Amino acid sequence: MTTSSTPAEARAGAILTIDLDAVAANYRLLSERVAPAECAAVLKADAYGLGMVQVAPALSAAGARTFFVAHLEEGITLRALLPEATIGILNGLMPGCAADYAQHRLAPVLNHAGAIAEWAAFCRQQQKRLPAFVHIDTGMNRLGLGPAEVAALIADPSPLGDLELLGYLSHLATADEVDSPLPGVQRDRFRSALDRLPPARASLANSSGIFRGAQFHFDLARPGCALYGINPTPETGNPMARTVRLDARVLQVRHIDSTGTVGYGATHPVSPGTRIATIAVGYADGYLRSLSGAGSVWFGEQEAPVIGRVSMDLITVDITRLPDGAVHPGTLAEVIGPHRTPDQVASEAGTIGYEILTSLGRRYARRHVGGPQ
Ligand SMILES: Cc1ncc(COP(=O)(O)O)c(C=O)c1O
Known part of the structure; x- marks a missing residue:
């Protein structure tokens, strides 16, 4: 064993x-x-x-x-x-x-x-x-x-x-x-x-x-x-408490030094000076492919947009606006949490919060907190 x-x-x-x-x-x-x-x-x-x-x-x-x-x-x-x-x-x-x-x-x-x-x-x-x-x-x-x-x-x-x-x-x-x-x-x-x-x-x-x-x-x-925690009254504020938080790990930080593209399909152009963080979440984890070029993650109070396509196990986000060195291998990015509710992720993905929750991946380390003792 x-x-x-x-x-x-x-x-x-x-x-x-x-x-x-x-x-x-x-x-x-x-x-x-x-x-x-x-x-x-x-x-x-x-x-x-x-x-x-x-x-x-x-x-x-x-x-x-x-x-x-x-x-x-x-x-x-x-x-x-x-x-x-x-x-x-x-x-x-x-x-x-x-x-x-x-x-x-x-x-x-x-x-x-x-x-x-x-x-x-x-x-x-x-x-x-x-x-x-x-x-x-x-x-x-x-x-x-x-x-x-x-x-x-x-x-x-x-x-x-x-x-x-x-x-x-x-x-x-x-x-x-x-x-x-x-x-x-x-x-x-x-x-x-x-x-x-x-x-x-x-x-x-x-x-x-x-x-x-x-x-x-x-x-x-x-x-x-x-x-x-999905908002049952989408026309007004959400009366429900948040129930889910998803933090995904940065695997690598890339400093782009020549013009090129990022990810499958070479859909997103990048130029020298761009910094990219590659994060360990993908469509196999329920981070929907429709979030390609549409979603974003958060490092503290700073937003980092998803650039290029969501792949099976990975996303790439633009961290050029964050201070150099703020993000490194092992840093956790907020994917779902106070800055991005399941309803917001859903709207970026062109779907509903139900689909975001029911797609939550099986490869995550799952922690249930609170509950009956
Ligand atoms: C028959 C039925 N009742 C209740 C519910 C719960 O609906 P909701 O998640 O919108 O509260 C569902 C979910 O789709 C349903 O199919």
């Missing part, structure tokens, strides 16, 4: 720090905002890239009782972490797998009539009313019962009698667009379906939906991104 006395953080190209106390504070803020409704927590995609194994207990300690993930396998992992929690599987019932959901006490979100029929039949066969949510599509046209299926269920709700109905849910398509009329339209369609279906709890709001006001809260809110 090989051993090394050097700490992982010294060996790693970059260090990702995840603040579990900030995640818990975000949960508490959202929870207070939706009270008396319950606040669930969405933990899919490894808690949006932050690490479900660490984030789930932190949220549970902060008071969360209901959790949603996308996949059955994610639910099985989460069940081992939180034996008592209610866990909903947003991607629904995988055909032929009902027994796996029951074994791990996972509640499928039944997204279409066939899934309701399969779960109801499984419940009858087990002679047990097993928990499930029912998803009503009110305008997303992605998952959930469409209008004809909702009408059929209203006409004959008997399959719901075979299962333990934890609630109806629906999902907003434009919750983060302040001027969009669609959230109100979706809410009214949801209400009208609820009025005609057998009574159960209801859940509509994602993170941004929570900030649209109490008429979107129903009984259970389902925030994801805001827990992790």
Whole structure:
């Protein structure tokens, strides 16, 4: 066995720090905002890239009782972490797998009539009313019962009698667009379906939906991104605490002494006098290639723009404006942090903060700080 006395953080190209106390504070803020409704927590995609194994207990300690993930396998992992929690599987019932959901006490979100029929039949066969949510599509046209299926269920709700109905849910398509009329339209369609279906709890709001006001809260809110510090109100300041910091290491400093270009494709011209720092983060780490010539990193209070293309393991940044000698091999550059939030990196990359977080690389030395003791 090989051993090394050097700490992982010294060996790693970059260090990702995840603040579990900030995640818990975000949960508490959202929870207070939706009270008396319950606040669930969405933990899919490894808690949006932050690490479900660490984030789930932190949220549970902060008071969360209901959790949603996308996949059955994610639910099985989460069940081992939180034996008592209610866990909903947003991607629904995988055909032929009902027994796996029951074994791990996972509640499928039944997204279409066939899934309701399969779960109801499984419940009858087990002679047990097993928990499930029912998803009503009110305008997303992605998952959930469409209008004809909702009408059929209203006409004959008997399959719901075979299962333990934890609630109806629906999902907003434009919750983060302040001027969009669609959230109100979706809410009214949801209400009208609820009025005609057998009574159960209801859940509509994602993170941004929570900030649209109490008429979107129903009984259970389902925030994801805001827990992790993404701004749920992009039209105003971010009310959420920052949860993530990424520092990447300088590998080499180049003093350019003749005219040339930098990086693949020779896209960026450089002239004598330019100084370049080459940093150990690349698209294989989730530093998206679209940040080529568009992103920037920070050394203390000084910004250094990414020049040339982002490559698999490396970026090159222009440090000509920094004092000579300020940056050297081993210096850490702030890639995500107080000067560059995930939302800002996303806007430079032409994407959304969700994609920045869920792409966070597996090669980083990961430090989770705070959290339950
Ligand atoms: C059905 C459903 N509910 C809730 C969420 C959480 O949304 P957000 O991360 O925008 O809060 C998602 C995430 O995409 C979702 O698909």
